[in-house]
Amino acid sequence: MTTTPGTEYPFGPVPAAEAVEHFGRLIADRPMTKVTMPHxxxxxxxxxxxxxxxxxxxxxxxxxxxxxxxxAVPFFVPFPDFLLGTLQFExxxxxxxxxxxxxxxxxxxxxxxxxxxxxxxxNELIDGMVARGGVRDLVREYALALPIxxxxxxxxVPSSDRETFERWSSxxxxxxxxxxxxxxxxxAELAAYMTDLIARRREDPREDLLSALAHARDRDETxxxxxxxxxxxxxxxxxxxxxxxxxxxxxxxxxxxxxxRAVFLTDPDGLAATxxxxxxxxxxxxxxxxxxxxxxxxxxxxxxxxxxxxxLIAAGEAVSIDLVAAGHDPSVVVEPxxxxxxxxxxxxxxxxxxxxxxxxAPLARMELQVGLAxxxxxxxxxxxxxxxxxxHDVLTQPMTSxxxxx
Numbered sequence: 380m381t382t383t384p385g386t387e388y389p390f391g392p393v394p395a396a397e398a399v400e401h402f403g404r405l406i407a408d409r410p411m412t413k414v415t416m417p418h419x420x421x422x423x424x425x426x427x428x429x430x431x432x433x434x435x436x437x438x439x440x441x442x443x444x445x446x447x448x449x450x451a452v453p454f455f456v457p458f459p460d461f462l463l464g465t466l467q468f469e470x471x472x473x474x475x476x477x478x479x480x481x482x483x484x485x486x487x488x489x490x491x492x493x494x495x496x497x498x499x500x501x502n503e504l505i506d507g508m509v510a511r512g513g514v515r516d517l518v519r520e521y522a523l524a525l526p527i528x529x530x531x532x533x534x535x536v537p538s539s540d541r542e543t544f545e546r547w548s549s550x551x552x553x554x555x556x557x558x559x560x561x562x563x564x565x566x567a568e569l570a571a572y573m574t575d576l577i578a579r580r581r582e583d584p585r586e587d588l589l590s591a592l593a594h595a596r597d598r599d600e601t602x603x604x605x606x607x608x609x610x611x612x613x614x615x616x617x618x619x620x621x622x623x624x625x626x627x628x629x630x631x632x633x634x635x636x637x638x639x640r641a642v643f644l645t646d647p648d649g650l651a652a653t654x655x656x657x658x659x660x661x662x663x664x665x666x667x668x669x670x671x672x673x674x675x676x677x678x679x680x681x682x683x684x685x686x687x688x689x690x691l692i693a694a695g696e697a698v699s700i701d702l703v704a705a706g707h708d709p710s711v712v713v714e715p716x717x718x719x720x721x722x723x724x725x726x727x728x729x730x731x732x733x734x735x736x737x738x739x740a741p742l743a744r745m746e747l748q749v750g751l752a753x754x755x756x757x758x759x760x761x762x763x764x765x766x767x768x769x770x771h772d773v774l775t776q777p778m779t780s781x782x783x784x785x
Contacts, residue, residue, distance in 0.1 A: 388412045388424070391671020398670035399716035402426070402707045405672070410688035411698075414673070419453035422697040423690075424675045426704035428711045428726060430688040434698055435733040437687075440679035441470045453678055453697050459562070465613040467677060467735060474734065480595040480602060481610055481738055485533070485588060490741040493529065497746060500528050501753040509757075514764040517781040521754065522626040526619035526746050533742065534611060535580060535587025540572075544615060573611050577604055588614075614739060620777065622743045626750045627767075627778040629658035632665035633755070634763050634783075636718055639665075640755075643720050647756045651748035654720035658747065660706040660727035665718035666767075675699030676731060702728050758785045 382388070386408040391398055405412075411425040425431045434440055444450045445458075446468040452458035462468070469477060504524055508515045527541040536544070547569045577593055584590035592607045633640045633654075643650050664670050678699040681692045692698050706727035707715040713724070730737040737743065755761065765782035 382412075383408045388426075389414065389671065389673025391673070392669035393671065395664040395668070395670045396716055398672065399664065399707050402672065402704045403709050403715070406704060406708050406710070410690050411701075416453040417455055418457050419451035420697070422453035422675070422678050422699050423692055424673075424699050424701045425687070426701045426708070427688060428705040428708040428728065431700045431705045431728055432732055433687055434679070434700065435728070435731060435735065437685065438471065438734070439682050439685050440698060441682055442468045442677070442679055443470050444680045445678075450680070453699070455674070462613070465609040467613060471734070477602075477606060477610065478738065480592065483591065483595060485738060485742065487741045489533075490745050493532065493742070494745055494749065496532065497525070497529055497749045498753060501525055501749055502757065505754065505757045514782050514784050517630060517783045518623070518627050518778055519780070522630065522750065522778075522781070523619070523623040525626065525750050526622040526743075529742065529746055530614065530619050533588050534614065535585055535589045536576065543572075544619070547615065569612070569615070570608060573608055574604060577607055577611075622746050624777045625658055625662065625743070625747050627781055628662040628666060629654070629747065629751050630754065630761075630783075631667075631763075631767055631778070631781060632658060632662045632718060633720075633751070634761065635667050636665060639718055639720050643751075644755060644759050647752040650720055651752040652744075653722055653725070654751055655744055655747040656725040656727065657718060657720050657722050658751075659729040660712070660725055661715070661718055664707075664716070668769075670703075672701065672703060674703065675701050676735075700728060700731075760785045 383404070385401065386405045388405055390401055393401070406426050410427045410430045411423045413421055414424050415421050425434055445452045446463050448463070452463075501521075504521050508517075508520050524541070527544055528538055530536075531538045531541060531544070547565050573589075577589055580587070580590040581593045584594055589607070589611065592602055592610060595602050633643060643654055676699050678697040681694050681696050681698060683694045685692045687698075706712065706729060709715055711726050730740040730743065761783055762785065763782065764784040767778050767782075768780035769776050770779045
């Protein structure tokens with residue numbers, strides 16, 4: 380495919396403002412680009428927000444060929460086998476059935492009930508940092524600790540196992556530094572642990588997600604351990620690593636922007652919801668790091684020829700969503716390059732859309748809102764005390780350290 384100058388894809392990393400301009404030209408030039416991934420071959424990456432929503436809502440795009448092993452997942456790294464058995468690779472009607480049962484257990488109502496404990500735990504973590512004083516590492520002592528505690532509480536896993544959960548999660552996401560044998564060992568340990576916990580919750584149910592799943596019924600049909608385990612896996616893998624990254628990114632973005640931090644400090648509770656959405660859309664661009672383009676969601680496969688926004692996606696071709704471009708599409712986002720914690724119209728797709736909208740989205744949003752609001756209410760003078768550190772050996776390149784003082 381020939382491209383107009385200045386619309387190359389993938390691209391970067393370049394200064395964030397330059398990346399936003401590049402996305403604008405790219406989106407004006409074409410709805411999607413065919414990219415050859417390092418593993419699994421070609422995939423269409425959809426840039427335009429409306430076209431992305433169309434793909435995510437169209438049931439002619441499925442993931443069964445990946446789940447069955449008929450074809451490899453086009454991705455940056457070899458896709459972990461254990462994830463192929465999780466809910467995100469199921470298609471209707473099985474996906475619909477499992478998702479309905481999980482949504483009963485992780486409903487917005489349940490998340491609202493958890494908010495009080497999230498606020499209390501956030502303040503407990505802040506108390507600890509204040510008592511220790513000096514320069515503190517916000518990632519380890521706050522941004523990672525809060526979502527691990529919430530996920531442990533939701534699933535019914537003792538919080539004493541938080542460090543083990545962190546090791547398991549980072550193991551699944553690592554693209555370097557761990558051998559296949561080490562990853563397999565971690566996954567086997569996690570599976571054995573969760574299987575045992577599910578069995579205990581069948582016998583002695585409590586007010587937690589595993590108990591709810593162990594006793595969930597759909598037309599008198601109970602979920603099996605083999606169905607519950609992948610649900611627990613995907614929540615563990617995505618449930619705190621991603622949220623911790625968003626929270627760390629949000630804090631850094633606010634610390635880098637005196638103007639937006641001042642706005643947020645006027646009403647942290649009132650602005651928490653819009654600030655969280657803006658962090659999800661644009662937070663990474665507001666941290667001062669270079670930005671680029673070339674990534675996407677887990678892909679789908681077209682079951683027949685489908686035309687999206689004038690582009691033919693042929694039967695059997697893979698298609699994915701370029702989340703970053705979709706969140707900076709000037710046709711749906713006003714001034715996409717600005718970081719605005721008061722932005723109310725924010726149609727980003729960071730937590731996906733439609734059938735595969737992130738199951739943990741209500742929990743992630745709540746944790747991000749609480750994490751930002753409580754921190755800046757308690758420590759309005761929070762400031763950087765050094766440069767953040769990022770782990771480039773992990774696919775998501777999470778922030779691993781953020782030195783702060785106040």
